[in-house]
Amino acid sequence: MKRLRIFLWVLVAVVGGLFVLFGYQLTQPKDEFIQSAMVGEPLPDFDLRPAIDTMPGLSKADLADGKPRLVNIFASWCLPCRAEAPQLETLRAAGADIVGIAIRDRPEDVAMFLQLYGNPFTAIGADDISQVQLELGSSGVPETFVIDGNGVITYQHIGDIRPEHVQTILYQLREAGA
């Protein structure tokens, strides 16, 4: 009888513990960000045509020339990309070399986007079937990667860059050797 009583109390404790666990998990903020597993890995081989006529496209070789850069994954049809435009301009003014990859975009739409929200880029490649985006382990727009001078991915920022993120990204760029 005593053993049964102990067993029942253990059961109550286990179930109680489960509820505490559920309560804890339910009060945690939801995290829908999917981190790229490519951070720390070299860039995949790619060679993208220019997204607009007046600027160069983007290939892996462009990103392995010794200079660390920011690669900004964006699209003209992406609303948060407009919101982060001023922050990209701040980063450019602080000396960052920013190249873009335009996802599923038409040249005229990219040109219009740059005209309206500014052009912080030194080159923009067009990724029409999200191939390079998938290669990078990026799951949406906008995302920003820090690439060191050897073409290795050292940092991933998911979502639009807000003013409070600028310092972190500059720091990561310096860490990459800028």
Place this chain on the structure above:
Amino acid sequence: MRRLLLVTALVLSSPMPLAAQDSLPPAPYAYQQLDDPELEAKATDLMHTLRCLKCQSQSIADSDAPMAGDMRHQVRTRIAAGESPAEVRQWLVDRYGEYVSYQPRVTASTWPLFVAPLLVLLLAAFILRGRLVKRKEPGK
């Protein structure tokens, strides 16, 4: 009502469409099946067990998101090029982690899920044995 009108006016006067939708056609093999039915069956089976990254509770076979279409294109072209489904799955897991796959694997963090049912079965067998043996005793 006035606020609604204002919002509608703002949306209509926006210089570009507000909907977050791209204007490019889907990737060639997003909605196009492979010619070889055997390869297509392989690709389809795989697509049902890969997570859509845009609509995270759907598989890429279920989703109409442009990115899911682009992922289906990758799966079909890679299968058509002779890669095995396991290789294609690994290619995605290398980029997005196990999260992208709906097929659970035994890893350092998932092994309790596989071991727990066995432990419960063992415990049940142990308790049952205790009871059955006890019940036999008076008859001895």
